[in-house]
Amino acid sequence: MPHDKEYVFRLNSLDLGQLIDGLEARADAWRLTVLYLETGEAPDGFVIEQCSDAEEARRIAEHYQRILANIIHQQTEQRDQ
Numbered sequence: 849m850p851h852d853k854e855y856v857f858r859l860n861s862l863d864l865g866q867l868i869d870g871l872e873a874r875a876d877a878w879r880l881t882v883l884y885l886e887t888g889e890a891p892d893g894f895v896i897e898q899c900s901d902a903e904e905a906r907r908i909a910e911h912y913q914r915i916l917a918n919i920i921h922q923q924t925e926q927r928d929q
Contacts, residue, residue, distance in 0.1 A: 864923060871916050878909035 859867065877897055884890040885902035899905045 875912035
């Protein structure tokens with residue numbers, strides 16, 4: 849499946865907020881996984897994500913952050929119209 853195909857979704861503001869919250873939670877989980885793999889420390893109750901090493905976890909966290917930035921940018925553009 850090509851990675852350059854784009855999709856368009858229509859969501860109301862509540863659903864978009866939920867989507868953003870979920871993506872932020874996943875990005876945070878991967879950032880905490882990086883922290884754990886590099887320092888051995890993490891908040892109580894934290895569950896480490898499965899990955900090879902801190903670098904892989906960092907790449908996944910950054911990917912989530914790029915997705916979030918793209919969605920928030922589009923949200924801002926449309927809100928200002």
